[in-house]
Amino acid sequence: MAEPDPKEQTNAMWILLIFLLTIGALLLFDLGLWKEVKPLTRKLWTLRNLPVHTLGDGYSGPARYHGTLRTNTLRATPAGNPSVMYYAWVEDHYRSGRSTVVRTLCSVGEDEQLTFHQGSQSAPFELFHHDEDIVLRKSDGWLQPVPMNKVGIDLGAIEKSNTVPDNIRQRCMGKLIARGTMRYKEASITSAQPVVIVACQKEGVLRSCPAESPVLGLLAADSMERLLDSYAQQPLNWLRGPTLLLLILVSYLCSLLFRYSGGDS
Numbered sequence: 001m002a003e004p005d006p007k008e009q010t011n012a013m014w015i016l017l018i019f020l021l022t023i024g025a026l027l028l029f030d031l032g033l034w035k036e037v038k039p040l041t042r043k044l045w046t047l048r049n050l051p052v053h054t055l056g057d058g059y060s061g062p063a064r065y066h067g068t069l070r071t072n073t074l075r076a077t078p079a080g081n082p083s084v085m086y087y088a089w090v091e092d093h094y095r096s097g098r099s100t101v102v103r104t105l106c107s108v109g110e111d112e113q114l115t116f117h118q119g120s121q122s123a124p125f126e127l128f129h130h131d132e133d134i135v136l137r138k139s140d141g142w143l144q145p146v147p148m149n150k151v152g153i154d155l156g157a158i159e160k161s162n163t164v165p166d167n168i169r170q171r172c173m174g175k176l177i178a179r180g181t182m183r184y185k186e187a188s189i190t191s192a193q194p195v196v197i198v199a200c201q202k203e204g205v206l207r208s209c210p211a212e213s214p215v216l217g218l219l220a221a222d223s224m225e226r227l228l229d230s231y232a233q234q235p236l237n238w239l240r241g242p243t244l245l246l247l248i249l250v251s252y253l254c255s256l257l258f259r260y261s262g263g264d265s
Contacts, residue, residue, distance in 0.1 A: 043148055044232060047214040050198060055121040060201050062213040064224075067118040069125060070191045075110055077188050078167040079159065085111040086188035087136050087155070090164055090172060094180025105182070106172035116197065116206055124205045127151060127197065127217045132208050136187065137230055146230035148215050151208060154230075155187035156221040189221055196224050 053063040069084045077086040089107035093100060114125040128134045128151045135146045137154040146152040161184045168184065169176065176182065189195065198218045200209040208217045220227050 040148070040232070043214040044228065047198070047231070048228060050214070053201075055116070055118050055123050055201070056204075058201075062198060062200055062209045062215075065116065065118065065197050065199065065206070067116050067195065067197075068191060068193065069114050069189060069195055070117055070122075071113050071115070073113055077159075077186050078108070078165040078171075079161070079184070079186055080165075081159070081186075081188055082190060083110075083188035084191050085109070085114060085155075086186055087111075087153075088168060088184070088186035089138075090168060090176060091183045091185065092178040092180055093183060094178070105178065106168070106175040108168065108171050123201070125197075126205055126207055127199050127219060128153075128208065130208065132216055137226060138185070138187070144230045145233040146227060148231050149211070151216050152218040152220075152227045152230060154218075154220040154224070154227045155189050156193075157187075159186050159188075160184070193221055196220050196222070198224070 050062055050064050051059070053059045053065060055065070055067075071084050075083050075085070077083050078088050087107065087109035090105045092103050092105050095101070112129070115122045116125040133150045135150045135152055137144050137146065137152070138158065162181070164176065164182055164184045197206065197220075198209070198215060199206040200213070200217075201207075209215070215231070218224060218227050
């Protein structure tokens with residue numbers, strides 16, 4: 001009887017080891033995915049099904065409110081558009097190797113002294129004025145994750161320009177040092193634009209909600225569907241690293257199987 005080839009035995013052991021490591025990585029990946037996605041799914045379901053309430057009805061828990069925002073202060077964006085509130089920023093787009101890097105050089109905004117209106121009723125709007133962290137959805141595209149422990153804001157379409165307004169240049173003095181192309185962007189909302197918010201009524205004021213709520217609060221122009229998408233995308237930040245490692249392991253296993261099965265003969 002011929003003796004087993006030591007080289008083939010070693011190759012078989014390596015293939016078996018890589019296979020077991022890949023299976024283990026898959027199991028760990030599934031476990032991590034389940035632990036990450038399960039509580040998020042529960043929160044998203046609760047958020048989507050929050051009750052719709054009106055101002056002054058005495059409900060203090062997290063709820064959705066539909067209405068408009070107004071301010072007593074005449075306000076315009078740096079580009080000159082009338083608004084109730086706005087956020088504006090300047091991006092620097094430049095090449096680094098084969099990739100395009102985007103960094104924010106300067107950002108400004110005005111969102112103070114707001115009131116929320118529903119028909120003839122109104123209430124002070126202070127959803128993000130008590131040290132709450134806010135995240136503005138800055139793109140119309142995919143991969144715009146928003147953590148559920150922050151106040152999400154979606155003001156709709158983003159206005160873009162390759163010309164930076166003089167107002168911004170004055171307010172961002174010394175910060176607009178670009179490596180590539182500067183691009184100006186702004187998001188705003190007017191007094192006539194319908195909004196939906198998630199907040200809690202506290203002593204007649206619309207405020208952020210307790211930490212155990214599905215979200216601290218949100219503000220969205222017209223509909224909160226895009227913010228729901230952004231909340232659902234948050235686990236992708238955690239999944240990118242493990243997914244890359246898993247792909248590397250599977251690719252290496254496939255290459256070994258191909259090599260030692262005679263595929264390169």
